[in-house]
Amino acid sequence: MQLEINDLHISYGATPVVQGVSLHLDQGSIGCLLGPSGCGKTTLLRAIAGFEPVAAGEIKLGERVVGSPCCSLPPEQRRVGMVFQDLALFPHLSVGDNIAFGLGKIDTGQRWRRVAELLRLIGLEESGPLYPHQLSGGQQQRVALARAMAPRPELLLLDEPFSSLDMEIREKLAREVGQILKQEELTALLVTHDQFEAFAMADEIGVLFEGRLQQWDTAYNLYHRPRTRFVADFIGEGVLLPGVVSAEGGVETGLGRLQGVGDGTVRAAHPPGSRVSVLVRPEDVIHDDASTLKAEVLRRDFRGANILYTLRLASGDPVQALVPSHCSHAGGERIGIRADVRHLVIFAD
Structure with missing residues (x-):
């Protein structure tokens, strides 16, 4: 050493x-x-x-x-x-x-x-x-x-x-x-x-x-x-999305029920009904026109091959999505999204 x-x-x-x-x-x-x-x-x-x-x-x-x-x-x-x-x-x-x-x-x-x-x-x-x-x-x-x-x-x-x-x-x-x-x-x-x-x-x-x-x-x-x-907020991009630990597993949020690696740890550390925050990175939110879950475009940051969208869910909570730049949407548009959170990172509120 x-x-x-x-x-x-x-x-x-x-x-x-x-x-x-x-x-x-x-x-x-x-x-x-x-x-x-x-x-x-x-x-x-x-x-x-x-x-x-x-x-x-x-x-x-x-x-x-x-x-x-x-x-x-x-x-x-x-x-x-x-x-x-x-x-x-x-x-x-x-x-x-x-x-x-x-x-x-x-x-x-x-x-x-x-x-x-x-x-x-x-x-x-x-x-x-x-x-x-x-x-x-x-x-x-x-x-x-x-x-x-x-x-x-x-x-x-x-x-x-x-x-x-x-x-x-x-x-x-x-x-x-x-x-x-x-x-x-x-x-x-x-x-x-x-x-x-x-x-x-x-x-x-x-x-x-x-x-x-x-x-x-x-x-x-x-x-x-x-x-x-x-550290979750300082490193990289993303949001801490509020949610409630579900008795069935995972966390209920404005993005729906989020489940993934670490789900068992969540239930062990946070009893059902606990209010928590879930780390959601831009790559965890997928643009999907066929999805019934819609979000309003608040802001778009063009990054060449991708656009970083800041979106508002129906719950009022913001999320970010990294979308290929050929899928271009203006502010105020409502676009289809779905969650693909592979690993749950949870913090107690």
Whole structure:
């Protein structure tokens, strides 16, 4: 295990910012801290780097405790690399010299062999003599990554590294950076508020809200098996549809009776008659002109091959449906739909 955090608390004065966070990240894995602005993810990253004091709990790198209320290694002794949001490349140094800067005092031959190795790894073999202003934003991002990777840190931290880039290239670059880190067998932890970056890059993702870790899991489980209402609402799209647990099984909702994998667990956890909320994703609602169940189109978001419709059921509850874009309907139209919920995710009201 490369990174281990146990019951960590961080405060600014009397204000708690991180509360009781525990997680672990194995050697060679890429983790991500994901959440809205102000949830504590950057504070947690800075504490791992050694820039924020720990009020309670501990941070371990390998077998070493590097952060606790009674023991805190300074940042330069933690063997942690960091890629900052603003990249912080030196404008007066060439690309090669920027990468070499992090290597310290080592043999000159070793230094430039490592720089050449990293330039090949990031796909900028011919760019060593250039200066940062001569590169695109994505290329500058790769150079900042190479500089942080140069001394082979035990852990690499990335603080919102793609936030300054255009949205259309963020996911692509996140995937490329993930591949580079895997080739170097580096352990890394990314902070972002963009779940698509997290999905493209991370092996495990932690969702933070108000300083608490809601769930540390794979992207698949966060989407299909969220443990809290916040994770269900924050990850992906969809609605929490109100319903009542049926004595016959499943949950009665405005979409009809919903049944699926997890139905037995629902009856065990929620007695018949219990009011609950069911997570319904857009792909769970199928457009079907032959269906007797109708819903009014409130909004349509064109997405090329698909249209995301926001619909109002006869019960007044909203749902979303992802429909092939050749099935085009205007606002106010009533269209036929049916539910195809394969897995019930239920929260008590």
